[in-house]
Amino acid sequence: MGAATFTLTEQSKAENAVIAQGLKRQDANLLDELIVRYQHRLLRYLLYLTGNREVAEDLFQETWMRVLLRGAQYNGNARFDTWLFTIARNLLIDLRRKRTMASLDEMCESTEDERPFEVASDAPNPFDHYKTQEDGQRVTEALLTLDPLHREVLVLRFHEDLALDEIAAVTRAPLSTVKSRLYRGLAALKPRIAAVSEAPLTGGKAATLSRHSLRESRRGAV
Known part of the structure; x- marks a missing residue:
């Protein structure tokens, strides 16, 4: 592993730890920073998953509410964006199940x-x-x-x-x-x-x- 890669990895771990600590404290300023940093990526991901802007925007808001309420569950071992996308995906699956629709995993017809x-x-x-x-x-x-x-x-x-x-x-x-x-x-x-x-x-x-x-x-x- 090169020095630059090692430095980047350590920097990423340190950043994840700071985010984890801030979420445990329910730091409002940190949440604002995370929303600014990841809002476009999260909404874009949801738009591609749903194909519907209204549904995507509703899930977008619910995802950030879940981050606020369950932030203590993030331990910093994974990248924050990975954890964020996982929350969004799970919310979409829950929504589809409530509407008696197939989950994402069931929507694939081919073997x-x-x-x-x-x-x-x-x-x-x-x-x-x-x-x-x-x-x-x-x-x-x-x-x-x-x-x-x-x-x-x-x-x-x-x-x-x-x-x-x-x-x-x-x-x-x-x-x-x-x-x-x-x-x-x-x-x-x-x-x-x-x-x-x-x-x-x-x-x-x-x-x-x-x-x-x-x-x-x-x-x-x-």
Whole structure:
């Protein structure tokens, strides 16, 4: 491990510890800082999961209320954003169950191949190719046609820069399943982009969400 990596890791651990201590004290100033820092990422994640701005905004508010009320449960061992996304995801699952809808895990109709899959490290993965070749709005529109589980993994990996083991923690799925979903999501994205590219862009869901590709849209607000 290089010195820079070691320093960054130690800095991250120290920051997590400060957040954990502040949440235990229910520090209002800290909560305000966290909301400012993570509000765009959290809302963006919920928009991609729900495809509905009104539902996403309701869950957004409820997530921060849960952080305030249950902040003492965060121990700092994981990144705060991983814990935050886990809360948001669990709230969505609870909402769907209350509405007698399937949970996220039940919304995947296809049988997943649980075999591990590793993206080659010495070559660009398919998503990198798409995001440099296609208009970002079309990428967003194509993403919204994917199976929710595959869409979620793509968003967490390429939009939020979570590591695969962190995605496994958020989704409570085995690492091999996360890798399978990532691979299948990338494989499904190309024909979906081709399909939406053949038709003119519409206002609908694509306009509701980001106008940039997953990686590029991180730079702007929702």
